[in-house]
Amino acid sequence: MDIIRAAHLGMCFGVRDAVALALEHADAGPLTILGDLVHNPTVLSALEAKGIAVAQDVAGVTTQTVMVTAHGTSERTLARTRALGLTVVEATCPLVDVAHRAVAALAREGYHVVIIGQRDHVEVRGLTGDLDRFDVVLDEADVLALDEHPRIGVAAQTTQAVARVRHLVDRIRRRFPSSDVRFLDTVCKPTKERQSAAVEMARQADVVIVVGGRSSNNTRELVTTCGRYCARVHHVQTDADVRPEWFDGAKIVGLTAGTSTPDEVIDRVEAHIRLRVEELG
Numbered sequence: 001m002d003i004i005r006a007a008h009l010g011m012c013f014g015v016r017d018a019v020a021l022a023l024e025h026a027d028a029g030p031l032t033i034l035g036d037l038v039h040n041p042t043v044l045s046a047l048e049a050k051g052i053a054v055a056q057d058v059a060g061v062t063t064q065t066v067m068v069t070a071h072g073t074s075e076r077t078l079a080r081t082r083a084l085g086l087t088v089v090e091a092t093c094p095l096v097d098v099a100h101r102a103v104a105a106l107a108r109e110g111y112h113v114v115i116i117g118q119r120d121h122v123e124v125r126g127l128t129g130d131l132d133r134f135d136v137v138l139d140e141a142d143v144l145a146l147d148e149h150p151r152i153g154v155a156a157q158t159t160q161a162v163a164r165v166r167h168l169v170d171r172i173r174r175r176f177p178s179s180d181v182r183f184l185d186t187v188c189k190p191t192k193e194r195q196s197a198a199v200e201m202a203r204q205a206d207v208v209i210v211v212g213g214r215s216s217n218n219t220r221e222l223v224t225t226c227g228r229y230c231a232r233v234h235h236v237q238t239d240a241d242v243r244p245e246w247f248d249g250a251k252i253v254g255l256t257a258g259t260s261t262p263d264e265v266i267d268r269v270e271a272h273i274r275l276r277v278e279e280l281g
């Protein structure tokens, strides 16, 4: 049995830089991260081990310094946090900033903003937090529920599957043929690279293992994407989740991982698969 890795997989520069910034600030003094810095339990435990606190809301912050995650936040939230006298460190990924600027430009130019993404995801809340009126869509039913506007400006959560985003933009255009529908593609490059590499890998594999946090959006998108090309796809958080029976009769096992998955977690999963398969003989 062979194990093939997707050509692009695992932690992106945005998450890597955010984790490094958190560790650097933790060395300088007590730090609280607002929300999960990344949706990966292994990374979160490493931060906890450094004494870094996590608060889901500013009300729960007990340190002078707070860090905004790689997912970013709205200007309104930043202003509210600073007004409390807290020092804010921003670990916002530059590609999330690109999405913020795209949304701001659409709103400034008079477009009604529609975000393709998960309504309750921290990044989407940040993208929409400075808007008074907007919509968030994730499927065709959401598109059907939209009201008509003369100008509709569409942007996407950075970790959405490109194929879904293009499909929904097309549905919006068909539903409102007389509206001016402008689409700014804000799905980030690392997400696109991981998705297309996952497709290439899944086409060849008998079994696909996707490594990443259960609540990581881009990891779940990889599971869905791979499922279109391979019938046997499994999502694991760590090597402990791997089951030997998944590999029965498999000749090629494909491996990919979400953008918040550290290299060492991927390496351990790969080593574990090899071990299980050798045990099976």
Ligand code: SF4
Pocket (backbone or CB within 6 Å): 012, 013, 014, 015, 070, 093, 094, 095, 096, 158, 159, 188, 189, 190, 191, 218, 259
């Ligand atoms: S997934 Fe994309 S937008 Fe999010 S942190 Fe990584 S590079 Fe930045």
